[in-house]
Every structure is written in structure tokens, then in C-alpha cells.
Amino acid sequence: MLDFMFVFFAAIALAGGLVMAFHQSIVHSAFALVAVLFGVAGLYWTLGADLLGATQILLYVGGVTILLLFAVMLSTRDAGRLAIGRYILMAPVLGLLGAGLLRVYQGVIAISEGRELTLLEPEPTSDAIGQLFVDPHGFLLPFEVLSVLLLVVLVGAVTVARQQQEGTPDA
Amino acid sequence: MSLAVLTFADDPIFYLAANLAKIVVFTHIVLILSALSVLAERKVSAWMQDRLGPNRVGPGGILQPAADALKFFFKEDIVPGHVDKVLYILAPAIALMPALIVLAVIPYGPPLTVLGETIPMVIADLDIGILFVFAISSLGVYGIVLAGWASNSKYPMLGGVRASAQMISYEVMLGLSVVGIFMSTESLRLTDVITSQVDGTWFMFSQPIAFIIFVIAAFAETNRLPFDLPEAETELVAGYHTEYSSMKFAMFFIGEYTAMFVFSALVAVLFLGGWDIPFMSNADFEALGNWGTLLGFLSFFVKCLAFLFFYIWVRWTIPRFRFDQLMNLGWKVLMPIALVNVVLTGVVLGWLGS
Numbered sequence: 139m140l141d142f143m144f145v146f147f148a149a150i151a152l153a154g155g156l157v158m159a160f161h162q163s164i165v166h167s168a169f170a171l172v173a174v175l176f177g178v179a180g181l182y183w184t185l186g187a188d189l190l191g192a193t194q195i196l197l198y199v200g201g202v203t204i205l206l207l208f209a210v211m212l213s214t215r216d217a218g219r220l221a222i223g224r225y226i227l228m229a230p231v232l233g234l235l236g237a238g239l240l241r242v243y244q245g246v247i248a249i250s251e252g253r254e255l256t257l258l259e260p261e262p263t264s265d266a267i268g269q270l271f272v273d274p275h276g277f278l279l280p281f282e283v284l285s286v287l288l289l290v291v292l293v294g295a296v297t298v299a300r301q302q303q304e305g306t307p308d309a
Numbered sequence: 310m311s312l313a314v315l316t317f318a319d320d321p322i323f324y325l326a327a328n329l330a331k332i333v334v335f336t337h338i339v340l341i342l343s344a345l346s347v348l349a350e351r352k353v354s355a356w357m358q359d360r361l362g363p364n365r366v367g368p369g370g371i372l373q374p375a376a377d378a379l380k381f382f383f384k385e386d387i388v389p390g391h392v393d394k395v396l397y398i399l400a401p402a403i404a405l406m407p408a409l410i411v412l413a414v415i416p417y418g419p420p421l422t423v424l425g426e427t428i429p430m431v432i433a434d435l436d437i438g439i440l441f442v443f444a445i446s447s448l449g450v451y452g453i454v455l456a457g458w459a460s461n462s463k464y465p466m467l468g469g470v471r472a473s474a475q476m477i478s479y480e481v482m483l484g485l486s487v488v489g490i491f492m493s494t495e496s497l498r499l500t501d502v503i504t505s506q507v508d509g510t511w512f513m514f515s516q517p518i519a520f521i522i523f524v525i526a527a528f529a530e531t532n533r534l535p536f537d538l539p540e541a542e543t544e545l546v547a548g549y550h551t552e553y554s555s556m557k558f559a560m561f562f563i564g565e566y567t568a569m570f571v572f573s574a575l576v577a578v579l580f581l582g583g584w585d586i587p588f589m590s591n592a593d594f595e596a597l598g599n600w601g602t603l604l605g606f607l608s609f610f611v612k613c614l615a616f617l618f619f620y621i622w623v624r625w626t627i628p629r630f631r632f633d634q635l636m637n638l639g640w641k642v643l644m645p646i647a648l649v650n651v652v653l654t655g656v657v658l659g660w661l662g663s
Contacts, residue, residue: 165393166395169451188435188436188437189437192437192440193440193444195444195445195448196440196443196444196447199444200444200447200450201447204450204451204454204476204477207454207458207473208470208473208474208477211458211466211469211470211473263436264436264437264440264497
């Protein structure tokens with residue numbers, strides 16, 4: 139069952155990734171990104187990280203990608219077709235990244251080789267995560283620092299938007 | 310006497326059969342109800358405008374939804390030449406899917422006892438229930454946005470852009486408004502929210518601010534009047550589904566009414582006590598056994614239908630907002646109030662706790 143779930147979600151993520159990278163239309167690519175994020179969320183769920191999976195869908199699929207689509211829809215009609223030359227430029231970077239990933243997998247396989255794997259019944263994670271967020275010895279400080287950072291970003295975005303509005307009244 | 314909840318390990322075949330039965334029964338109940346709510350919409354609007362409404366098919370027009378469905382199936386399915394074919398065909402399916410998936414985590418009644426095994430009346434009782442609901446219902450906007458874009462035509466496009474802005478904004482209020490509830494129940498599980506209301510007060514009374522914000526956001530999320538800007542007939546012809554015909558158009562319709570039912574069910578679960586009946590406690594439901602389940606089931610659906618009626622009532626009473634009014638209401642009014650509500654709940658809970 140676990141194997142089936144893993145293969146299922148991994149296939150969704152991989153197929154989405156291929157479409158995203160190679161489709162000519164940018165809207166199709168953005169939509170394929172949804173499939174990728176959804177597949178990855180499914181993998182989180184398969185591994186018992188239910189809160190992480192739900193948050194991934196809520197924030198990335200329901201929020202970020204919609205904003206991305208929104209921007210694409212406002213700025214381009216179907217003009218967002220990518221030139222093939224870009225792929226050629228991207229190839230060496232992707233090759234290096236791929237090699238690095240393969241090295242990481244090699245390490246993971248070396249560590250896990252010869253060990254007995256036991257399946258655990260996944261437990262709900264929300265309670266433990268919540269406790270860690272308010273625990274001074276846990277993640278209280280990073281959590282608060284991050285929230286301040288997000289606030290700064292929010293205020294910064296408002297300031298930038300307002301300056302543009304005042305600078306160019308016709309736009 | 311409380312028995313252990315049936316799990317896969319106890320009896321795999323019985324577990325699978327029970328779950329399959331739940332999925333089939335609940336999905337059908339909801340789909341039939343959403344078909345009937347289309348009829349209810351026409352009947353109630355007729356009643357409010359002093360007309361008769363549909364009354365030709367079957368006694369009192371009760372078979373009208375079946376006739377409508379038949380008509381949709383026999384209509385010609387036109388795919389305009391200027392559309393993006395893949396996304397154009399995918400969009401109606403994506404519009405319907407999220408609403409149906411959310412049905413999986415809604416608790417319809419107290420646990421049922423069959424052959425000595427306790428079966429919870431919810432398809433998947435997730436620990437992160439409400440987060441799952443918001444995560445999946447946030448996908449609802451994709452159907453509309455893609456339909457708008459794939460139609461490659463100006464009115465659907467405007468509808469799609471409006472929908473994405475509106476639904477992202479109101480999702481935030483939807484999420485923020487219910488934080489207070491989960492602070493007081495100390496659980497994200499929807500069945501816990503209900504059992505805490507069965508023994509205590511309904512959150513409609515102890516969280517009135519959250520209730521009002523949630524209801525407003527629910528109207529905006531389902532694109533119903535007074536927030537139906539993505540499909541405003543008088544401005545955008547029919548908005549995102551202008552270019553759709555036949556069963557594809559009907560899919561959007563079913564999706565909209567199923568989403569309405571889902572949000573009615575959420576209001577019932579979060580604010581109206583779910584399956585609770587006033588003056589009954591959890592022990593009373595348990596003592597009544599399966600009759601308690603039946604009572605709870607009926608009580609839940611009565612609440613859902615009452616809220617569906619409220620949806621329709623509002624549609625035929627209140628005029629449409631302007632888009633700037635919609636955005637101002639969301640970000641400048643509802644969001645600060647929702648945040649204040651969270652802080653207020655925290656202060657009260659801390660004061661009661663200390």
C-alpha cells in the first residue's frame with residue numbers, strides 16, 4: 139500500500155515537473171507546477187507528515203501559484219511562449235544540480251544499506267508541532283523572528299506599491 | 310458502553326466495506342441535495358417574487374432537476390475554435406472536484422454501531438480536519454481561473470481575474486475567523502469541535518464575531534450574491550462560464566451548489582453544533598445508541614438545509630457589491646476584526662484559565 143502511494147504521488151510530481159519544464163505556454167507550466175506541489179504534498183502525507191502536507195497545499199497550491207497565475211494572466215495573453223534557446227543555457231546548470239542530487243542519494247543509500255526498516259503507524263503531528271512553536275527551548279525564537287521578518291516584508295511591499303502610485307499617477 | 314472504533318487491522322474487509330458504503334451514501338445524498346437546491350433556488354425566488362416557479366414536471370415541479378439534467382445531456386457540446394483545448398476541458402472537472410473531496414472530512418452524525426463495531430459517521434476523521442478543508446477548498450478557484458483563461462475570450466477572462474483576487478482575499482478571512490474556535494477546543498479535529506459544542510454552548514453564541522465573518526466569507530468563496538462578481542450577468546454576460554455549453558456548463562453548476570452545501574455543512578459543524586440537539590449531551594446520544602445517530606444525522610441535515618435556504622434568501626434580497634467595495638470590506642474591515650477576535654479569544658481564555 140505504502141509503495142503504491144509513493145509511486146502514485148511521485149509519478150504525479152515527476153510528470154508535472156516534466157510538463158512544467160518543457161511546455162511552451164507559461165500558463166500550462168504554472169498549472170503543471172500545481173501538479174508537482176500536489177504530488178509532493180501527497181508524499182508528505184504518505185510519510186506521515188499530515189500538517190506539512192496540508193500546509194503545502196494551502197499555501198503553495200492555494201496561494202502562491204494562484205498569485206503566479208494571476209500575474210501571468212494580467213501581464214500576457216498567450217504571448218508567454220518560451221524560446222528553445224533558454225533550455226540550452228539551462229542545461230549545464232541542471233546537469234550540475236542533477237549530479238549533486240545523485241551524490242546525495244548515494245550517501246542516503248550508503249547509510250541505510252543493511253539496516254532493518256520497520257513501518258510505523260503515522261501519528262498526528264499537529265500537537266507536537268504546536269508545542270514546539272511555543273517552547274522556549276524549542277522553536278519559539280526562530281518562529282517569532284520569522285514572523286517579524288514576514289511583517290517587514292509586508293510593510294515593505296505596501297511601501298513600494300504606494301511609492302509607485304504617488305510617482306506615476308497615470309499608471 | 311463505548312466500543313473501540315473499527316480500524317483496518319481489526320477486520321479489513323468489514324472496514325473497507327463500511328468506508329465504501331459511507332463514501333457512496335454521503336456523496337449521493339449531497340449530490341442529490343445539490344440538485345434539489347437548484348430547484349429550491351427557483352422555487353424560493355419565485356415565492357419571493359410572488360410567482361409560482363417550476364411546477365410542470367412531477368408533483369409541484371419536484372422532478373425539474375431530472376428534466377434539467379436530461380436536457381443538459383442532450384444539448385450539443387460546443388467547443389469553440391479559439392479555446393485552449395486541454396485546459397478548457399479540464400476546468401469544469403477541476404471546479405467540481407474540491408467540493409467533493411471536502412465531503413470526506415465532514416462529520417455527518419454521531420458514531421453508528423453495526424454488528425458490535427463502532428463506525429464513525431465521517432469518511433476520514435483527520436487530526437488536521439479544518440486545515441484539510443481550507444487546503445482543498447482553496448483549490449476551488451483553479452476551475453474558475455482556468456475556465457476564464459482557457460476560454461480565450463474577454464468576459465470569461467475578466468471573470469477569472471476577478472475570481473482569483475476575490476477568492477484569495479476571502480480565504481484569508483475564512484481561515485482567520487475560525488482560529489478562535491480552535492483555541493477554545495484545543496483541537497483541529499472536526500468531531501472534537503462538535504463534541505465540545507454538544508456539551509457546551511454553540512460557537513455561534515460564544516464566537517459571534519467569528520460566525521458573522523465566516524458567513525460573509527463563505528458567501529464570497531462560493532461566488533454567491535452579494536459577491537457573485539466573477540459571473541455577474543449584467544456586467545460579464547456569465548463570467549467564467551460564458552463559453553461553456555451542455556454538460557460542461559452543468560458541471561460548473563453542480564460544483565457551485567455542492568460548494569454551497571459544503572459551506573453550509575461547515576457552518577453547521579463549526580458554529581451550529583453539528584449533530585447537536587439543544588439540551589442533549591454526548592452521554593444522551595450514546596445512551597440512545599443508533600437512534601441517537603439517526604437523530605443527530607437528521608439534526609445535522611436540518612441545519613445544513615436551513616443555511617442553504619439562507620444562501621438563497623440572501624441572493625434574492627441583497628444587491629451586488631462593487632469590486633472595490635468587496636476588496637475594502639475584506640481587507641480593511643473583516644481582516645482587522647478577525648485579528649482582534651483572535652486576540653480577544655486568547656485574552657478571555659487566558660483569563661479563564663489562570
